[in-house]
Amino acid sequence: MALPKLKQDATDARLAALDLPASGWSRSAREDALARVKATGLPSRRDEYWKYTQPDTLVQVDAPVAEVFDANETPIFNDFDRVKIVFVDGVFDADASDDLALEGVSIDRLADAGDIHWAKDVYGVLEARGQTPVERPLAALNTAFATDGLLIRVTKTPSKPIHITYKHAATNSDAILHHVVKVEAGAELTLLENGPAAARFNKCLEADIADGGKxxxxxxxxxDHQRRAATHMFARLGAESVFKSFTFTANGVLTRNECVIELTGDDAVAHVAGACMGDGDFLHDDTVFVTHDALNCESRQVFKKVLRNGATGVFQGKILVKPGAQKTDGYQISQSLLLDDDSQFLAKPELEIYADDVACSHGSTSGAIDDEGLFYLRSRGVPVDEATDLLTIAFLAEAVQEIEDEAIQEEIVSRIEGWLTRRRG
Amino acid sequence: MLEIKNLHVKLEEEDKQILKGVDLTVEAGKVHAIMGPNGSGKSTLSYVLSGRDGYEVTDGEATLDGEDLLDLDPEERAAAGLFLAFQYPVEIPGVGNMTFLRTAVNAQRKARGEEEMSAAEFLKVVRAKAKTLKIDADMLKRPVNVGFSGGEKKRNEILQMAMLEPKMCILDETDSGLDVDAMKLVSEGVNALRSEGRSFLVITHYQRLLDHIKPDVVHIMAAGRIVKTGGPELALEVEQNGYADILAEIA
Known part of the structure; x- marks a missing residue:
């Protein structure tokens, strides 16, 4: 079927401006992905899945200009013992990165020519699976055109986390990175990511977690205020495996984080959570799709948004329970705290269930600061600003508490406090 | 200490007068009790004094040691030494009880130009005070009042009072929802705080709380006014005869 003309034109224009990287082992995956993009076209504002978020600037040929933002603070996770890997505008920075050797883990780069056999089973594979029942053309575009990324294979549990840190240097940089993580049976990894990656960032992370892996x-x-980012996370979980992902987002004119999780082995656990804070010209979109396709799996989606001065928050979250996925325990909550009347939260929670012995719950709310709680705090002598901040942090707590590591939790809370303090008065 | 003169208060949102000329003076170191039937304005008085939204003072004044209370924000009243033990303590999910207490103590110290309490010092003090109120470590860690029983919530109010060391304490129906043992525990907590420089205004329906917290003066409030003032014997009279006799007597 022919695509609508505007969509066809926009897709043709973008594809004409990109070159398929000439890499060996990933070539066929890239060609397949390109075919997917051509078949579906890139997202347009008429697409149902992009009803609340305008994809135009993510699709157009040139990245809109974004000033480089100097946060003027110690970067997050800086004090952690970890293997740090740096990308500047999407380009690997060997000098700023640690040695890629880490016991129990092999770390390679997508841009290297070497034949990474194991990665073939994952690269573009989970992304392709995630294209049904809903198309995700920007992810297929990523698979086809990613210029670099990390290929991480975890065979034994390493002693420290891997930390990917992104830096933004050029005001018109347009980065496409694609990471693959394969956690072998029984192994466990903590992966950290931070930093403004580029003026426009298209990132894909595929995570294949074998039985008992974490x-x-x-x-x-x-x-950074002016960034535009479309990120995708595809996770496939084997039996008794665990995937926990938490994202903290501060500012950004346009951020679309998609997360697609497939629970394919019995007794697997997937938690995906997000806390975001937006002020003014801000749009943050969490789009989540969790598929239960095995027995006795647990999934949680916990998304909290603090919005002020006309900021917009979007949540599209779905739990699909396939026939036979009995004893599914699915939970989904999306909430916004609107700090004024100008901000808005748009939510589309969905459940689709084809098994009869499951427990699934979902909820979505929008509200202001609780007056009762505020008065209670003030009556104890806590000034109104401080009391409001305390209640704001409390609102985000359910999401932040999804982080298992307490030191990381504290690090995130300190960033939330910083954000609130800077916006006082 | 606390002086209320001719206080008139109406609801902000509707044309309903609740307090119709309250006059009350609580001297330093004294315990005053206010009793009265439902709807007489007892709780409104406590809310207006602590600065809750939704009320409009149409006439009169209230001062604490000469300072105009009605002009201050709730947090300023607290820093000035006013404390309200809530009839229904508010649950605050996501804020740990300990964090809440420490934030409050240090905010008041800061407002008064005093040095903040260090984490170690605070911990020592709070643990000692919690112990006498039978508040265990778990209750201190949990979010403020979330999942607390009625008795635990009231004990937590008294713990806050003990930590903040206010000079004017208002107890709004602190006995509601308490069993006999819990009432005794709460009362002991309050009595331990009685001192020359600290005054109490105890609002209650029933005389039984006043068996434990012995008042110096008892006021009867009805239809937005103090209608009768006397000694502790007045509370016994209410217990025996109800409010009807007293109201009939002054009518």
């Missing part, structure tokens, strides 16, 4: 993913986006 992946903890903690990401901090921000505080």
């Amino acid at each position: 992946l903890h993913h903690i990401r901090a986006q921000g505080r």
